[in-house]
Amino acid sequence: MTRARTAERGGNARVSAVVVDDSQFMRTVIVDILEEAGIDVLETASDGETGIEAVLDADPDVVTMDLKMPGVDGLEAVDRIMAERPTPVLVLSAHAADGAELTFEAMEKGAVDFFEKPSGEVSIGLKQQQEALVSTVRSVANADVSATEAAAQHARGGTAGGASTAETTSRGTEVPDHPTLVIGSSTGGPTVVEGVLSELPIEADFRVLVVQHMPEGFTERFAKRLDDASDYTVREAADGDRIGGGDALVARGDSHLEVSGYGGGRLRVSLTDDDPVNNVRPAVDVTLRTAAERIDGPLSVAILTGMGADGADGVRAVSAVGGAVIAQDEATSAVFGMPQRAIETGAVDDVCPRDELVAGIVDATTEQQ
Known part of the structure; x- marks a missing residue:
């Protein structure tokens, strides 16, 4: 049975966890951090099989999951947990290329989010990230795992998918020239973003900017996955990049993505290391604000699943210049924070x-003619 959505947890509200990692040292560090923050660690496990048993026995709010373990690894453990006792899973991942790929595979199997394992001296690195880790654990514990499973099923080509590209374009609608689409997402977002890009009709000729809260070291691999899944040409953004129709850029982890120029249907971007906005970098608000300032063609925004309020100020700016704003609904959002805050601004169309996200994006863009 899929656990029902829980009330949003925040502050010092109690959260329970199971910690799965084959390193005793890492388990000890993670447990110390979580328990110091008031998170109840019900059980720990050193491999996937024991981790599955711990989840079935303890019924925690959240699981932290290592991926590379002997015997039953993290991928199989996530898959079986989602089949036997669907529970929000936070993957703890190395940022190496193979670690990034495994992380995205785990999210396809139903994991909600991931947190980058530090390099170098583990205890020092992780202690320095204590606040971020605790915040992410609480965010994932609040996720609606049934929505995450639906997104994962769609990404695998299952029955949870939406309208195909052919179905979307068969409506006979004609998108205006030189449209731009900005996608903003966070917790639970990667599989949803992949689904949107895979369905977005290439005939619409969008210029696409993707701002997914994700650390440096993962966004390049994320862009490659999107490129493989989509008819659009997708790459990780570099400072000074220019794109035209049929191209998409993914904001690089730990850099804000600004629209720095627009003309002749092509837009130019800049990357900055300015202070985090809404406690994140890249921030959706930064990209939306600069897009609203500089793009004079059709501009559409999709705010997808995620914790927090990033994007809310930006959608106001886009709406003020006549752009269109689409938000993902609560029922299919793993975490309804970002879409809800955007809706509350009154700027969401x-x-x-x-x-129905792609159909909504196409329709909203068409209406800007």
């Missing part, structure tokens, strides 16, 4: 379930 349409609220769509996961399987």
